[in-house]
Amino acid sequence: MSVADTRYCAVELAGETLWLLAEKAVYWPARRMLMIADIHFGKATAFRALGVPVPRGTTTQNLQALDALLARYACDEIVFLGDFLHAKAARAPATLGAMQAWRLHHRQLRLTLVRGNHDLHAGDPPVALDIAMVDEPHRVGPFALCHHPDLICEAYVLAGHVHPVFHLRTARDTLRLPCFLLGATRAILPSFGAFTGGHAQQPQAGEQVFVTADEAVFRVPGHG
Template sequence: MGGVANSLEIVVAGEIVNLLAQKTLYWPRKKMLVVADIHFGKAASFRALGVPVPRGTTTQNLVALDALMALCEVEHIMFLGDFLHARAAHASATQAAMLAWRLSHPDLALTLVRGNHDRHAGDPAAALGIDMVDEPYSLAPFSFCHHPDLATPGYALAGHIHPTYLLATRFDALRLPCFVVGPHRMILPSFGAFTGGFSITPGIGDAVFVSSGDQVHFVR
């Protein structure tokens, strides 16, 4: 157990990082929280298409970020793509909630590595004060990406896949979000409240750490 509650401390690329049960990574040396696939506005996008899905996921995501910042000393949040889900994420209610949250954290540095959904949705409003970059964005020893299959100069931290891992017994099975930690890259679970997941088959050399919601556990 690392120095952050509900986390597991590991070393990758010579750096200590914490895998948090809240499906994020914390880099203590840089006081950086790394968040993959938050997908703001996804529920609004579904409702715009006539699909009856719950409201309040934007607020849920923002409250979750606040809880993480109460848990860790965070000066910088790095979003690994798919910050906005689609153009419907620019809806006034979604934008107002995000702007109110941003105004409550004026000194917090925010960086977004553009993902595939961001390219369709367009960049977030300038008033949110987010530094926009393309992948891979390198800050040694890491290269921050959305897609995990890029050639990168550093150890890649990526998202996109929304990885989950199936834990099964003879009588039951449970699919949990997971971190996939390989020799040259790590895939983070999706953070968003309404994003779903994809069951992965680990590759050679991959370690898998699942989040139960309360703790992070090594499973293979």
């Protein structure tokens, strides 16, 4: 794989070619679709509302990350695989204002949100954001687009929810990196949000692991 190719890994799932992106998203070239899990807009705002001193600017980081993807990949639709808004407290005027300004710059882009557990508590995004709301499983071609990876479906599941990370270990060091987990019946995406954290995963038998680091994504040998 050349240096220019390290931003993505092309994999075949359910007869379709998907790109696992270093930016912690999935691109489906045939559909010109980006899939993003667990962006958690307004999470930092919700923490500050509870008196927890956390950094500002995470909404801007998330929107800039989306813009970078849209500049790099031809895209007609973004599907958010759950947890778009973190909580009701995420509906701060500054947060919603930044999101609305971004939406106005991308009026032709279709946005779809598969409701996740945080969305059920936060409520649907404002109508002005023009996001199509669906419940899981959301069938698109051979895939069931979900938030929860353990949902039983006849189609191949693409989901998020668990914010997977993987520990890469050497004799002297350990790296904790966001990862994609690809199994026989489902794939789990890493969390996309700038302030979401992660949970270490032990891959199941036969499950492939792809980690993201800086501007590269690569498969971890010995899994799958």
